Amino acid sequence: xxxxxxKNVHKSFFAYTKPRLQAGIFHRPGARKVTxxxxxxxxxxxxxxxxxxxxxxGPSGSGKTTLLRCLNFLETADAGQLTFxxxxxxxxxxxxxxxxxxxxxxxxxxxxxxxxRNKTALQNVTEGLIIARKMPKEQxxxxxxxxxxxxxxxxxxxxxxxxxxxxxxxxVAIARALATDPKVLxxxxxxxxxxxxxxxxxxxxxxxxxxxxxxxxVIITHQMSVVKEVCSHVAILDDGCVAExxxxxxxxxxxxxxxxxxxxxxxxADAQVYNPQDEKLVRLVFKDSKTTxxxxxxxxxxxxxxxxxxxxxxxxxxxxxxxxxxxLGIPSTQYxxxxxxxxxxxxxxxxxxxxxxx
Numbered sequence: 001x002x003x004x005x006x007k008n009v010h011k012s013f014f015a016y017t018k019p020r021l022q023a024g025i026f027h028r029p030g031a032r033k034v035t036x037x038x039x040x041x042x043x044x045x046x047x048x049x050x051x052x053x054x055x056x057x058g059p060s061g062s063g064k065t066t067l068l069r070c071l072n073f074l075e076t077a078d079a080g081q082l083t084f085x086x087x088x089x090x091x092x093x094x095x096x097x098x099x100x101x102x103x104x105x106x107x108x109x110x111x112x113x114x115x116x117r118n119k120t121a122l123q124n125v126t127e128g129l130i131i132a133r134k135m136p137k138e139q140x141x142x143x144x145x146x147x148x149x150x151x152x153x154x155x156x157x158x159x160x161x162x163x164x165x166x167x168x169x170x171x172v173a174i175a176r177a178l179a180t181d182p183k184v185l186x187x188x189x190x191x192x193x194x195x196x197x198x199x200x201x202x203x204x205x206x207x208x209x210x211x212x213x214x215x216x217x218v219i220i221t222h223q224m225s226v227v228k229e230v231c232s233h234v235a236i237l238d239d240g241c242v243a244e245x246x247x248x249x250x251x252x253x254x255x256x257x258x259x260x261x262x263x264x265x266x267x268x269a270d271a272q273v274y275n276p277q278d279e280k281l282v283r284l285v286f287k288d289s290k291t292t293x294x295x296x297x298x299x300x301x302x303x304x305x306x307x308x309x310x311x312x313x314x315x316x317x318x319x320x321x322x323x324x325x326x327x328l329g330i331p332s333t334q335y336x337x338x339x340x341x342x343x344x345x346x347x348x349x350x351x352x353x354x355x356x357x358x
Contacts, residue, residue: 009080
């Protein structure tokens with residue numbers, strides 16, 4: 001069942017001239033004029049199913065953070081529709097009551113933690129419960145301690161942010177988010193400021209939250225390791241649009257879009273070491289560990305007399321499944337024979353690669 005669906009989301013930012021004073025008794029400032037427009041989101045469509053962990057991936061400036069902020073109304077979209085937990089919102093014209101109702105079901109984890117520096121870990125977790133939700137302090141403290149225990153920081157409840165490491169501060173921020181009992185957790189680059197060891201710990205915590213509490217998670221990231229570690233689905237943003245989306249294993253194993261290929265196979269260096277006049281370039285994707293162990297190149301040579309140029313090869317684990325990827329240069333005169341042979345091998349996908357687009 002769909003937990004969250006967005007359609008045709010647009011968002012632009014504008015630069016204005018400085019208002020000039022108009023002559024007159026009160027010297028009122030004149031109207032501002034738009035000098036430039038930056039289109040950040042250009043009709044984004046995305047569906048997130050209940051219980052999924054979805055990564056929104058893309059290069060800097062592709063609109064990832066802006067999209068996430070629009071979902072929680074930290075930014076107001078220019079146009080677009082959000083359907084959340086069976087209720088539909090106009091992202092450009094939602095009322096304060098609509099926004100408040102949606103925010104009760106979502107929680108936001110910021111890249112920079114956003115903790116109150118003058119409050120303890122427990123106070124940071126309970127502040128929103130007491131102030132915004134009018135929860136009695138004793139009840140809020142009980143909820144806060146339970147959440148700190150979930151993230152492994154019950155013994156740091158009385159510590160101030162300056163007494164905590166970056167990873168511990170992010171755990172407090174996650175505990176604060178969980179305290180509101182959200183249905184969806186929105187994470188904006190939650191691990192980008194952390195070292196690799198702490199990043200793994202936070203990712204394990206997010207995976208645990210998803211599996212044990214059945215909370216749907218949307219993660220903004222530019223780190224491929226984050227996607228491979230915890231995400232079930234991925235959406236790739238490019239120039240303000242969703243270039244490609246689907247299950248992590250499917251998208252990463254054989255990306256269809258130019259943006260996907262740039263992220264999964266950065267640089268395109270493998271396409272520069274073959275002769276396009278004599279060879280055709282293909283990418284093979286092997287799904288599961290048994291298939292990756294097949295001596296396919298040796299069989300092509302022995303059974304079909306096709307001698308391929310192995311340009312690159314790798315294996316990786318995505319969403320608990322082992323995938324292999326191989327780039328081959330196949331002699332142009334034997335291309336059809338080789339591809340027909342490969343198509344008969346179970347769990348192997350083959351696609352011709354345009355050497356101009358990697």
